[in-house]
Amino acid sequence: GQNIDQPTEMTATEGAIVQINCTYQTSGFNGLFWYQQHAGEAPTFLSYNVLDGLEEKGRFSSFLSRSKGYSYLLLKELQMKDSASYLCAAFSGGYNKLIFGAGTRLAVHP
Amino acid sequence: DAEITQSPRHKITETGRQVTLACHQTWNHNNMFWYRQDLGHGLRLIHYSYGVHDTNKGEVSDGYSVSRSNTEDLPLTLESAASSQTSVYFCASSPRTGGYEQYFGPGTRLTVT
Numbered sequence: 001g002q003n004i005d006q007p008t009e010m011t012a013t014e015g016a017i018v019q020i021n022c023t024y025q026t027s028g029f030n031g032l033f034w035y036q037q038h039a040g041e042a043p044t045f046l047s048y049n050v051l052d053g054l055e056e057k058g059r060f061s062s063f064l065s066r067s068k069g070y071s072y073l074l075l076k077e078l079q080m081k082d083s084a085s086y087l088c089a090a091f092s093g094g095y096n097k098l099i100f101g102a103g104t105r106l107a108v109h110p
Numbered sequence: 111d112a113e114i115t116q117s118p119r120h121k122i123t124e125t126g127r128q129v130t131l132a133c134h135q136t137w138n139h140n141n142m143f144w145y146r147q148d149l150g151h152g153l154r155l156i157h158y159s160y161g162v163h164d165t166n167k168g169e170v171s172d173g174y175s176v177s178r179s180n181t182e183d184l185p186l187t188l189e190s191a192a193s194s195q196t197s198v199y200f201c202a203s204s205p206r207t208g209g210y211e212q213y214f215g216p217g218t219r220l221t222v223t
Contacts, residue, residue: 004152033211042200042214043153087152096207097143097168102152 002026004101006088011107012078020073020104022088030093032064032071037085037103046073046086075106083108112137116201116215123222129188131218133201141204142184143212144168144176146197153200159184160207191222 003025012018024032031050035043049055049064049071061074075082085103092099114135123129133142140161145153155168157176165176173195175187188195198219202212 042216044214045211048211089153097155097158098153098212100145100153102150 002090002092002099004088004090004099006086006101006104008102009105009107011109012075014078014080014108014110016078017074017076018078018106020075020086020088020106022071022073022101024069024071024088024090024099024101026090026092026099028093029066029069029090031091032062033087033089033091033098034062034071034073035087035089037087039084043087078108080108080110082106114201114203114213114215116199116218118218119216120219121221123191123220125191125193125222127191129191129220131186131188131199131201131220133184133186133215134182135201135203135213135215136182137203137205137213138181139203139205139213140181141207141210141212142178143202143204144174144184144186145200145202146170146195147200147217148197156186156199157184188220191220193222196220196222 006022034046037043047062054063059076064071087103088101089098117132143158144156159178201215204210204212
């Protein structure tokens with residue numbers, strides 16, 4: 001079957017670090033995407049992990065463990081503008097399409 | 111600049127009416143997708159296309175249809191709108207088949223009364 005799990009909501013303080021976890025079960029798994037979506041807007045691409053390990057891109061990093069079916073998105077030096085939903089999506093090579101989780105709504109407080 | 115657009119951005123319609131949502135991209139991408147987004151469900155795939163005259167059903171395709179007559183456009187039609195189809199609809203495109211980033215349009219908020 002296809003299943004993506006991530007927490008529904010998280011809160012954090014401006015300047016802090018937050019980790020958003022994602023677990024997946026996907027047939028023919030080929031990679032893991034993270035998207036950011038501000039309220040009322042379209043999702044925008046953040047990262048794509050194919051191999052195990054950490055990929056760093058500025059204040060954002062993404063980690064993948066294929067053996068554990070696990071990924072996380074790490075946001076450092078949080079800013080108010082980071083308040084958004086973060087969508088985890090597994091790419092299924094078998095079905096040749098993205099399977100999205102329900103998203104994690106992050107609220108950053110001063 | 112290349113882009114992906116959707117129209118209309120907001121639509122209110124009555125139960126039973128036929129509705130068509132437009133999606134147009136200028137990247138010349140082969141792959142185009144339609145998703146709906148509802149609270150608690152995330153993005154769910156409705157239909158997708160890998161090229162002109164190619165269409166495929168996604169996980170929630172009942173009550174929806176698409177056609178692909180050119181590279182740029184993938185219109186989504188609701189044959190007979192139902193209240194359960196009230197949602198936000200996103201169109202997306204990607205350059206090739208495989209694990210490539212999808213670029214999303216701004217979305218259409220559809221209300222069926």
